[in-house]
Amino acid sequence: MVKANKVAALPPRRATLKEVAKLAGVSTSAVSRTFTPGASVAPETRMKVLAATRSVGYQPNALARSLMTRRTELIGLVANNFDNPVFMEIFDLFTRRLQTRGRRPLLANLSGGASTEAALEMLLQYSVDGVIVASSTLPQQFVKACADAHLPVVHVFGRPTGGRAPIHVVSPDNVQGGRLAGEELWKRGYRNIAFLGGPQTATSTEDRLIGLGDSLSKHRLKPRVVVYGHAYSHEAGLILMRQLLRNGGIDAVFCGDDNLAMGAMDACREAGVDVPNEMGIIGFNDMAIAAWPAYHLTTIHQPTADIISAAVELVLSIVEKPVKKPMVHLFDCRAVIRGTLRAA
């Protein structure tokens, strides 16, 4: 006749607010208010509630709470570049920053042709408070779609749109960075300069090339060759650089990313081409590996940590109070001189 053994050691179902209230001999409101910063609860009541809470191991259900508060404290983090080691640092910074601000990152991986519609649906169904899209190779329209769905969204590593869509952007100033690269190359006497970019559709690649063109044109020069890779990858850099070496006619390469640059360096190594004397190479991003002795790559540094904090603060602020006018934060880059460009 016994229905079940209710003698289990620990409660298999988690304690609820109501149970805590009964145990503490107070109303559910009192319990709720105990966990609501700024709510009015008598110290004595609070004590009783906390004691009951501890004794049953109560944890408020954030999801149920979100139903009333209309805030989940969830921030969607969307990316599609899980093959680029730079993004490790970026994830680290994002997740930690969000955590210290009391938010949780809900990840959407858009690599390998995952559906953007599905990702957007997911973000909506889980009622994220805001979205951070961290990519320069993702179609603008995904970010646009988030905005259209009334999701506060900031595009990190994106490009400011010419006011057409109200999209907030936080990004390194890729054009300025490209200019910097051009200057360094010019200063050191390189005159036949190639641009080795990532995907042609990536706005970052496009802007870095524009910057390079800018600075070269001041000296009545233009990039000799422009080639694009399928990705910001070592492999692409290797293959494209082999091709550039075969065709000849250049004495330096500005690579749109460090992975590309390191691939290019390896192509030079295998062809017996001396870097930096026969061939100057400059990268972009200043990822950790670029500093390793095997490469010691001269590159354009972007202030990643600043970019990330700015992005997080921005998204949290527009969650708080929406703003119509698209905000744009562009961060200056600086050149980090190592060994792949000859002395000035």
Add this chain to the structure above:
Amino acid sequence: MVKANKVAALPPRRATLKEVAKLAGVSTSAVSRTFTPGASVAPETRMKVLAATRSVGYQPNALARSLMTRRTELIGLVANNFDNPVFMEIFDLFTRRLQTRGRRPLLANLSGGASTEAALEMLLQYSVDGVIVASSTLPQQFVKACADAHLPVVHVFGRPTGGRAPIHVVSPDNVQGGRLAGEELWKRGYRNIAFLGGPQTATSTEDRLIGLGDSLSKHRLKPRVVVYGHAYSHEAGLILMRQLLRNGGIDAVFCGDDNLAMGAMDACREAGVDVPNEMGIIGFNDMAIAAWPAYHLTTIHQPTADIISAAVELVLSIVEKPVKKPMVHLFDCRAVIRGTLRAA
């Protein structure tokens, strides 16, 4: 006297199930069932519901749903190694795998001394269905704490506990991998072998060393020196290898991780020590960079993709039906021969 302008173009608040029901002229149950696979709804009703759904852009609220279903489809993903590029691949695989299985990864970053208690609280408050802890450098007790809190948890890259705690583990067989490294070194005539490990507290480092010891002892040998780094990092490898070179007496190093190995290689390069003739180096993990020509590192490969899928399937299965006996999946490693060990 007008209270507010309700003329806004798009609904600022998202449509709810009730609204869809009214619009479609059916009960809320019908709408709910339309979105519940396997529920009984007449085709005609379903059509009406879907039409209404489309017309107001309805998206079911996953969080409200979870209140009744007691399932959030959220899986906690806990890690603390955002400085190691291998983890990029690991994250990619995890997030994609979870996505294709209809689950969402909620990230907890435990780097840099973030509080494990806070992380656990977060996982509980957001009612994740299960947890994946991906780290070999995290204190066991965090995983244990999850299990004690009745969270289905699997420890990836962890070590099987001797049955003390019922913790599920999916991991490369680090001991077997260590043995493999020892064999390769022995076969090639290296006899004075050092072990350059990661943090001494990392079970992966410990087990790889055990494996090395195992295989050397078959030949009546022991590791000449054992040193530990503060992290699985290039820097640690560089510093420790410098020290080993200074002390002398060894002709090969088994590094507990590729980052360490590449650091060690750079130390040899700077000391003018010839790899592999004067010094053999073998790593662990086979991360992408290890294959780049600048390193061309001989290393122990672990089947990361298999490990990740197994981990995801395992956590989903124990969410479905809890299992008492700790499950352990250990995956064999294999040696990848490149250029940092001389020929046999």
Add this chain to the structure above:
DNA sequence: TGCATGATTGCAAGGGCTTGCACTATGGTG
């Protein structure tokens, strides 16, 4: 001592969804 003030409190009504239950058609069966 009487009253205004502000701090605490509990009630009850939600928030958006699922689901057991009872009920209506519907079609098939003998």
Add this chain to the structure above:
DNA sequence: CACCATAGTGCAAGCCCTTGCAATCATGCA
């Protein structure tokens, strides 16, 4: 043609929490 299973439906209760409101209480002040 009566009868029964079955599919489809809506009602209403419930998941766990927050919060406006009105009631209560203690306090400070005149």
